[in-house]
Every structure is written in C-alpha cells, then in structure tokens.
Amino acid sequence: MNTKKALYNYCLRLADNNLIAGQRLAEWCSNGPILEEDLAMTNFALDYLGQAEFHYNYAAELEGKNRSGDEIAFTRSERQYFNCLLLEQPNGDFAQSMMKIFLYSAFAKLLLGALTHSQDERLAALATKGIKEIKYHFRHSSECIIRFGNGTEESQHRSQFALNEIWPYTADLFEMNDTDQALISLGIAVDLNSLHTSWLLSVNEILNAANLSVIHNQHMYKGGYKGNHTEHLGHLLCEMQYLQRAHPGAIW
Amino acid sequence: MKTPEERLNHFNACIESEVKIEPKDWMPDEYRKTMIRQLSQHAHSEVIGMQPEGNWVLRAPSLRAKKILLAKIQDEGGHGLYLYSAAETLGISRDEMIEQLHSGKAKYSSIFNYPALTWADIGAIGWLVDGAAIVNQISLQRTSYGPYSRAMVRICKEESFHQRQGYEIMTTMMNGTAEQKEMAQDAMNRWWWPSLMMFGPPDNESAHTKQSMQWKIKRESNDVLRQRFIDKTVDQAHFIGLTVPDKNMKFNESTQQYEISPIDWEEFKQVISGNGPCNHKRLSHHIKVHKQGKWVREAALAFSKNQQKNKATLFTN
Numbered sequence: 349m350n351t352k353k354a355l356y357n358y359c360l361r362l363a364d365n366n367l368i369a370g371q372r373l374a375e376w377c378s379n380g381p382i383l384e385e386d387l388a389m390t391n392f393a394l395d396y397l398g399q400a401e402f403h404y405n406y407a408a409e410l411e412g413k414n415r416s417g418d419e420i421a422f423t424r425s426e427r428q429y430f431n432c433l434l435l436e437q438p439n440g441d442f443a444q445s446m447m448k449i450f451l452y453s454a455f456a457k458l459l460l461g462a463l464t465h466s467q468d469e470r471l472a473a474l475a476t477k478g479i480k481e482i483k484y485h486f487r488h489s490s491e492c493i494i495r496f497g498n499g500t501e502e503s504q505h506r507s508q509f510a511l512n513e514i515w516p517y518t519a520d521l522f523e524m525n526d527t528d529q530a531l532i533s534l535g536i537a538v539d540l541n542s543l544h545t546s547w548l549l550s551v552n553e554i555l556n557a558a559n560l561s562v563i564h565n566q567h568m569y570k571g572g573y574k575g576n577h578t579e580h581l582g583h584l585l586c587e588m589q590y591l592q593r594a595h596p597g598a599i600w
Numbered sequence: 601m602k603t604p605e606e607r608l609n610h611f612n613a614c615i616e617s618e619v620k621i622e623p624k625d626w627m628p629d630e631y632r633k634t635m636i637r638q639l640s641q642h643a644h645s646e647v648i649g650m651q652p653e654g655n656w657v658l659r660a661p662s663l664r665a666k667k668i669l670l671a672k673i674q675d676e677g678g679h680g681l682y683l684y685s686a687a688e689t690l691g692i693s694r695d696e697m698i699e700q701l702h703s704g705k706a707k708y709s710s711i712f713n714y715p716a717l718t719w720a721d722i723g724a725i726g727w728l729v730d731g732a733a734i735v736n737q738i739s740l741q742r743t744s745y746g747p748y749s750r751a752m753v754r755i756c757k758e759e760s761f762h763q764r765q766g767y768e769i770m771t772t773m774m775n776g777t778a779e780q781k782e783m784a785q786d787a788m789n790r791w792w793w794p795s796l797m798m799f800g801p802p803d804n805e806s807a808h809t810k811q812s813m814q815w816k817i818k819r820e821s822n823d824v825l826r827q828r829f830i831d832k833t834v835d836q837a838h839f840i841g842l843t844v845p846d847k848n849m850k851f852n853e854s855t856q857q858y859e860i861s862p863i864d865w866e867e868f869k870q871v872i873s874g875n876g877p878c879n880h881k882r883l884s885h886h887i888k889v890h891k892q893g894k895w896v897r898e899a900a901l902a903f904s905k906n907q908q909k910n911k912a913t914l915f916t917n
Contacts, residue, residue, distance in 0.1 A: 367663075370666075371658060374657045374658060374666070374670060375658065377650065377654040377657050377670065377673055378647075378650040378651045378654040378673075378885070378889070379654075379889050380889070380893065381889075381892065381893020381894075381895075381896035381897060382893055382896065382897055383647065383677055383680060383681055383684075384681070385893075385896065386650075386677060387674055387677045387678065387681075390670050390673065390674055390677075391674060393670055394667060394670050394671060394674070397663060397666055397667050397670070398667060400663060401663045401664070401667070404663065417663065418662045418663055418664075421663055422661075422662075441892070442892075442893065442896050494903075495899055495900055495903040496896075496899050498903055498906060499898070499899025499900065499902045499903045500895065500898050500899050500902045502895045502898070502899070503895055503896070503898070503899030503902075506895065587658050587659055588658060588659065590659050591659060591660075591661035591719060592661055595661075595777065595779060595780070597777075598661075598776055598777050598779075598780055599772060599775075599776055600661035600662050600665055600719070600769075600772060600773075600776075
C-alpha cells in the first residue's frame with residue numbers, strides 16, 4: 349500500500365470514528381435523563397462532529413478526486429467505513445452510552461496524545477486541537493461511571509451490565525492492519541500496541557473506583573478498521589445518509 | 601416594617617418608574633403566580649421545542665447542517681435551564697415545574713404540537729417560529745421582573761442566530777432543485793399560520809393581557825407584536841421566492857403594513873386544548889424520558905449522600 353493511500357485510509361478511520369461517535373451521541377438529543385446531561389451528550393456529539401469534518405476534508409484533499417468531505421462522509425456503503433465496532437453499538441441505556449464514551453475516550457486520549465507528535469503536520473495539528481475535548485469527555489464519563497458504581501443498587505447493576513456488554517468490543521480498538529504498517533515506520537501513525545498498557549491502567553483505575561469488574565475470557569469482536577462491521581452500522585447509515593442518497597447532487 | 605399598603609405602594613411605584621422587581625422584593629401574590637406561569641411556560645417551550653428539531657438531527661444532510669442544528673438545539677436547552685432557574689427565584693422548584701408540565705397544569709408553546717415533516721421544516725422553524733419568538737422576546741427584555749428581563753437579553757442574542765440559520769436553509773433550498781423548492785414552499789404553507797398564532801389570541805380576547813400590561817410583565821399587545829412579525833417576514837419570504845399562503849393578503853400603502861386574512865382561531869383553540877397533531881406525542885415523550893432517567897438522578901443523589909457521609913466519618917474518626 350502506498351503512503352498516500354494509507355494516509356487516506358487512516359484519515360478515514362479517524363473521521364469515521366468521530367462521525368459515528370457523534371451520530372450515536374446525538375441520539376440523546378431530547379432523550380437525556382436530566383437536561384444537563386442531555387446537553388452534555390450533545391455537546392460531546394458536537395465535538396466529535398467537528399473533528400470528523402476536519403478529518404473528512406483532509407481525506408478529500410488526499411484523495412484528490414474533487415469529492416467534498418460531505419460526499420465522503422455521507423455516500424459510502426457499509427463496508428467502506430473504517431470506524432471501530434464499539435462506537436457503532438446501539439446506545440442502550442444511559443449507563444451503556446456512558447460506558448462507551450468512557451472506554452473510547454480513554455483510548456482516544458492516548459491516541460491523539462501520540463498523534464500530536466505525528467510526522468504528518470495536519471494530523472498532528474488536528475490531534476492537538478482534538479485532545480482538549482477528548483480529555484474532557486474522559487473526565488466527565490469517568491465521574492459518571494464512578495457515581496453509577498457507587499450510587500444505588502440499580503445504577504450499580506446497570507453499569508456492570510454495560511461494562512459486560514461493551515467490553516468485548518474494546519480489543520477492536522487496538523487491532524492494526526496494512527494501513528498502520530505502512531505509516532508507523534514513517535512516524536505518521538501510532539503503534540496501537542504501545543497504547544494498550546496505558547489504556548488498561550487508566551480504565552482499571554476508574555473501574556476499581558466504581559467497584560466494577562471486567563469479566564475475563566469473553567469473546568472479543570474485531571474488524572471495524574477493515575470494514576467488517578456489526579449489523580448495527582447499516583441501520584445507522586440508512587438514517588444518516590437518507591437525504592444525501594434521496595437527492596443526489598443537491599446542495600443543502 | 602412596612603404596612604401591607606406601603607408595600608403595595610412601593611411595588612407599584614417601582615413598576616411605574618421602571619425599576620425592576622427582584623426576587624427578594626415584596627410582590628403581590630398574583631404577580632408572583634403570573635410570573636411563575638409565564639416563566640415555566642417559556643422554559644417548558646424551550647425544552648419541548650427540542651423534540652421537533654431533534655427529529656432531524658440524525659438525518660441532517662451535511663456535517664455543517666448537523667453541527668449547526670445540534671448547537672441550536674443546545675442553545676434551546678440552555679435557555680430552558682436558564683429560565684427554570686429564573687422561575688426558581690420565585691419559590692418553585694424545577695421538579696415541581698416538571699410535575700406541572702406532566703399533569704397538564706403548566707403549558708408550553710402550542711407551536712411545538714406541529715410535526716417537523718421534512719428538512720425544510722427545520723428551516724421554517726428557525727426562520728418563522730424563532731422569528732416570531734424573537735419579536736416577542738425583544739419586547740420582553742423590558743419586562744418588569746429582573747431575572748426574566750436579564751434572561752431575555754441573553755436569549756435574544758442567540759435567537760437571532762437561530763432565525764438566520766432557518767432563513768439560510770430556506771434560501772439554500774429555494775436556490776436548489778425543484779424538489780427542494782417544493783419542500784420549502786410546503787413548509788412555508790404549513791408553518792405560516794401557526795407561527796402567527798404564536799402571539800396568542802387577538803387583544804380583545806386575550807385573558808391575561810390587561811393585567812400583565814399594567815404590571816409591565818408584557819410590554820406590547822399580541823396584535824401589535826404579530827403585525828410587526830408579519831411586516832418583517834413577508835418581505836423576507838418574497839425575497840427568496842416563497843409565496844405567503846394567504847391569497848387575500850394586501851399591502852396597505854397608507855399604514856405601510858400588510859393586512860392578512862382572518863386567522864383560524866378555532867384551530868388555535870383545538871391545538872391549545874390538546875387536539876393538535878403532536879400534543880400527545882410531545883408530552884408522553886417527555887414523561888417517558890423523565891421516567892427512564894429516574895435511576896440516573898437517584899444514583900447522583902445517593903452518591904452525593906454517601907460522599908457526605910464518608911466525609912463526616914473521616915472527621916469523626
């Protein structure tokens with residue numbers, strides 16, 4: 349794989365992660381358990397969508413086919429999305445949504461931290477901008493998880509159930525392929541293996557404080573970065589792409 | 601200590617000389633009740649209004665449109681929070697206000713009982729609904745209750761962005777494909793009359809206007825505000841090629857105002873009394889979400905109690 353193609357794919361992965369995260373979080377709009385949390389979830393959604401827009405525009409430039417960032421974001425098919433499996437999972441209850449953000453932002457915080465040193469200046473600049481937001485998502489979701497774990501019996505059950513449901517999608521976050529291989533030696537991409545220990549440490553610290561425990565030896569699902577998704581992604585895309593697909597070429 | 605008469609005189613003098621009434625000031629019970637009713641209705645409207653717009657967030661046609669719409673809905677939620685807090689200064693809690701919303705005792709703006717059917721409705725809501733709201737809210741910046749007046753100053757700044765966002769959507773669609781133009785005109789046809797009804801019944805039939813005007817809670821009458829909105833909006837519609845769905849509308853050269861056909865107040869009464877297209881849906885959605893979120897609120901309370909207990913143990917040991 350040549351560098352430019354690899355960089356395009358890598359950019360899409362970052363963009364797709366942000367877009368799918370934003371789309372799922374936006375589902376909380378007018379559905380939050382309390383107005384403040386409704387606003388927090390949609391505020392996170394805005395952060396992710398903002399980052400997605402930058403990454404898609406960069407991907408469009410790299411591709412050089414005169415497509416806009418929006419066209420790339422809205423008109424690909426299921427197998428052409430490179431987001432991780434964790435983010436496309438349905439929201440479930442508030443504990444599951446929070447658990448997804450917690451486990452993902454713990455990962456994204458490390459990834460963006462490492463990407464600020466990328467040899468690709470654009471990626472480094474986007475990471476520098478994005479990491480401030482992600483750190484806040486991590487802080488907010490960590491506090492929520494600790495509160496749920498030490499709240500009522502019900503919130504404890506729900507957050508433990510959420511962890512059990514979401515954990516099997518976490519190995520996928522660290523799964524590398526040809527794209528990573530082509531870029532790591534050039535100092536553009538991050539070796540995801542190098543983040544795993546730090547991720548486990550920071551996640552476990554919060555889970556311990558929340559009295560929640562990981563069930564080990566669960567089957568781990570993988571394949572998102574290669575475009576092998578769960579069935580949920582197609583439904584999400586149907587809804588998200590509706591207007592773009594129904595009115596090709598229209599400007600909104 | 602002032603006698604009841606002195607207190608009332610002082611209150612009236614404040615109103616008369618445009619001195620704002622503040623939370624700790626004495627005020628007549630009726631004034632307090634009216635303010636609570638109006639503030640809670642306004643807050644609930646902001647929150648219920650998140651639903652028809654939220655209906656399109658997931659289907660917004662571009663990243664920019666999705667971001668702008670989300671940010672706008674967040675503003676509305678923020679206004680809700682702000683207004684709930686302003687109402688709380690009068691001695692009612694947010695929980696009580698939500699209970700009253702659910703029981704039907706407290707109302708929200710009837711406009712949100714209409715459905716947002718196409719993407720053009722997001723344009724029409726921003727342009728017409730927020731446009732109508734701004735005309736009302738600019739007037740309310742001078743309302744006599746301090747916290748409400750200050751909230752309005754802040755809220756008006758954001759609302760003017762919302763109106764521009766809506767008008768931008770309509771403009772883009774009117775410059776777009778035949779289908780987009782049709783959608784935009786259809787949205788205009790459906791939202792025009794309901795947005796005129798947002799100003800409330802005609803002055804001679806408005807139940808609350810007289811007293812509210814005396815207390816300077818309300819600064820201008822429903823009909824005056826409605827006419828101001830019409831004159832501003834009709835020109836905007838024509839400018840982008842939209843037709844106002846009122847065949848008999850005339851421009852009166854001598855008054856320099858548009859004269860519209862009679863408003864169908866029967867429809868207004870029906871929607872207000874619960875028979876609009878989405879009354880049941882909006883309220884039952886709010887109730888459902890509130891119930892589903894109960895465990896989250898309980899967990900936060902329980903956690904904070906535990907924390908305080910732990911702190912206390914720390915000190916006693």
